Amino acid sequence: MKDASAHRYAIIGAGPSGLAAARALQKAGIAFDGYEASRGVGGLWDIENPRSTMYESAHLISSRTTTEFTEFPMRTKADYPGHRELITYFRDFADHFGLTEHFRFDTKVTSLEPTDDGGWMLRADASDDTVERRYAGVILANGTLAEPNIPVFRGTFTGELLHTAVYKSATQLTGRRVLIIGAGNSGCDIAVDAVHHAASVEMSVRRGYYFVPRYLFGKPSDTLNQGRPLPARIKQFVDTRVLRAFTGDPVRFGFPKPDYKIYESHPIVNTLILGHLGQGDLRIVPDVDRFDGRTVHFRDGSSGEYDTVVLATGYKLDYPFVDRAALEWSGMAPRLFLNTFTPTFNGLYVMGMIEASGIGWQGRYEQAELIAAYLTALEHHPERAAAFRARVTGEPWPDLTGGYNYLGLERMAYYVNKDAYRGAVRTATRALLTDAAPRRPRRRRSAARKKATA
Numbered sequence: 001m002k003d004a005s006a007h008r009y010a011i012i013g014a015g016p017s018g019l020a021a022a023r024a025l026q027k028a029g030i031a032f033d034g035y036e037a038s039r040g041v042g043g044l045w046d047i048e049n050p051r052s053t054m055y056e057s058a059h060l061i062s063s064r065t066t067t068e069f070t071e072f073p074m075r076t077k078a079d080y081p082g083h084r085e086l087i088t089y090f091r092d093f094a095d096h097f098g099l100t101e102h103f104r105f106d107t108k109v110t111s112l113e114p115t116d117d118g119g120w121m122l123r124a125d126a127s128d129d130t131v132e133r134r135y136a137g138v139i140l141a142n143g144t145l146a147e148p149n150i151p152v153f154r155g156t157f158t159g160e161l162l163h164t165a166v167y168k169s170a171t172q173l174t175g176r177r178v179l180i181i182g183a184g185n186s187g188c189d190i191a192v193d194a195v196h197h198a199a200s201v202e203m204s205v206r207r208g209y210y211f212v213p214r215y216l217f218g219k220p221s222d223t224l225n226q227g228r229p230l231p232a233r234i235k236q237f238v239d240t241r242v243l244r245a246f247t248g249d250p251v252r253f254g255f256p257k258p259d260y261k262i263y264e265s266h267p268i269v270n271t272l273i274l275g276h277l278g279q280g281d282l283r284i285v286p287d288v289d290r291f292d293g294r295t296v297h298f299r300d301g302s303s304g305e306y307d308t309v310v311l312a313t314g315y316k317l318d319y320p321f322v323d324r325a326a327l328e329w330s331g332m333a334p335r336l337f338l339n340t341f342t343p344t345f346n347g348l349y350v351m352g353m354i355e356a357s358g359i360g361w362q363g364r365y366e367q368a369e370l371i372a373a374y375l376t377a378l379e380h381h382p383e384r385a386a387a388f389r390a391r392v393t394g395e396p397w398p399d400l401t402g403g404y405n406y407l408g409l410e411r412m413a414y415y416v417n418k419d420a421y422r423g424a425v426r427t428a429t430r431a432l433l434t435d436a437a438p439r440r441p442r443r444r445r446s447a448a449r450k451k452a453t454a
């Protein structure tokens with residue numbers, strides 16, 4: 001009798017990436033089981049998920065039409081819906097396509113170990129049970145924004161120190177003197193929340209940022225120029241001038257001048273913060289030098305007294321249930337072909353380990369289609385799968401930077417340009433679905449520039 005686990009796969013996580021994987025495998029007729037630690041689908045968009053880093057005021061940063069799954073448009077007309085609409089969207093998506101019943105909820109994967117026959121033994125804890133099951137391969141879709149990155153500071157802060165991961169609502173900051181460290185998208189959202197509740201708000205930044213308005217020329221800004229990407233240098237030239245015209249120079253509000261060009265780091269899609277700076281509701285302060293009780297000393301010799309320090313210092317990749325060697329970690333991230341395939345093709349596939357401006361859930365779905373195409377080839381066209389592996393191990397990897405010279409920061413370790421990435425993924429998928437050899441990729445993804453340090 002044929003072993004039922006020979007071609008059965010596991011998916012870890014029922015967030016947007018896990019759902020994308022489930023849908024792609026379903027369409028390809030590949031058997032799978034999903035495991036989700038939380039109570040339902042939707043990943044971090046379910047604010048009740050204990051691992052969720054969502055907060056009450058959060059809305060999409062990328063606009064609805066560039067973010068949604070193409071085959072399942074959102075029902076809302078809002079351009080930037082909030083997290084409550086989004087969790088409903090994911091539940092509807094999973095129910096509509098019959099994906100929900102493939103997942104086992106409240107079941108946390110605790111370990112993955114290779115088996116002697118080339119598969120993986122998955123172990124998981126449920127509230128009243130433990131699971132141990134062998135799979136042909138496993139798709140890791142456990143999210144990238146859950147494990148806080150907590151920098152080490154000199155000295156000790158004796159007030160409240162919290163990371164954005166545990167920030168839920170502005171009421172947490174009521175009446176407090178707040179210092180936010182870092183001005184990423186979450187840090188800026190929280191600063192905008194805080195000005196309505198806190199006694200005072202200051203934001204400590206190390207470098208300058210580019211602030212993109214949600215709307216340009218009356219349209220969601222990321223919908224302009226869709227499908228016709230300009231060469232990097234031209235886009236940088238044009239967008240720098242457009243931003244200067246719309247948002248002015250953030251240096252006026254106390255931000256340092258960026259020492260890099262636009263799109264060489266993740267832009268901040270928030271101009272409300274500039275409005276509040278202009279109103280004097282918050283103040284930009286320099287990089288932190290050290291803590292001393294409730295006092296924070298800054299690099300320029302100034303200092304301030306605070307009740308709460310919010311670390312908006314980002315997240316670290318974390319795949320705690322599997323040996324790091326199996327994912328070929330190199331520095332801050334696993335080294336994976338198209339951020340998906342281990343070069344040894346050991347049966348582990350990573351979904352959603354892509355940080356990019358505007359890749360959306362459709363971009364993640366295309367990544368899932370590539371995995372499904374490879375798994376289909378493994379079973380039905382082994383020669384295509386072998387040709388794919390030969391290209392991955394024997395040829396330069398595609399350049400995923402899109403010509404942008406990304407900053408050499410920890411958080412940029414798995415950053416890609418969405419157009420370059422989606423183009424490379426589609427090319428690879430096409431090659432797996434046909435016998436045609438793809439065009440040669442241009443060059444290996446260049447190491448991120450090391451001109452700035454974290």
Ligand SMILES: Cc1cc2nc3c(=O)[nH]c(=O)nc-3n(C[C@H](O)[C@H](O)[C@H](O)COP(=O)(O)OP(=O)(O)OC[C@H]3O[C@@H](n4cnc5c(N)ncnc54)[C@H](O)[C@@H]3O)c2cc1C
Pocket residue numbers: 012013014015016017018019035036037038042043044045049051053054055058059060061062063067107108109110141142143144145146186321351352359360361
């Ligand atoms: C405030 C905020 C705003 C954002 N805005 C946008 C935006 O506008 N556009 C955009 O494209 N992206 C945005 N994002 C990024 C967001 O990460 C993605 O939209 C998306 O949620 C990523 O999906 P995912 O499935 O990869 O990860 P997640 O949504 O994090 O889902 C991972 C799932 O895996 C589960 N899990 C983890 N470990 C285990 C385990 N051991 N066993 C079983 N299950 C496990 C978790 O419970 C979770 O449900 C935003 C993120 C935040 C925090």
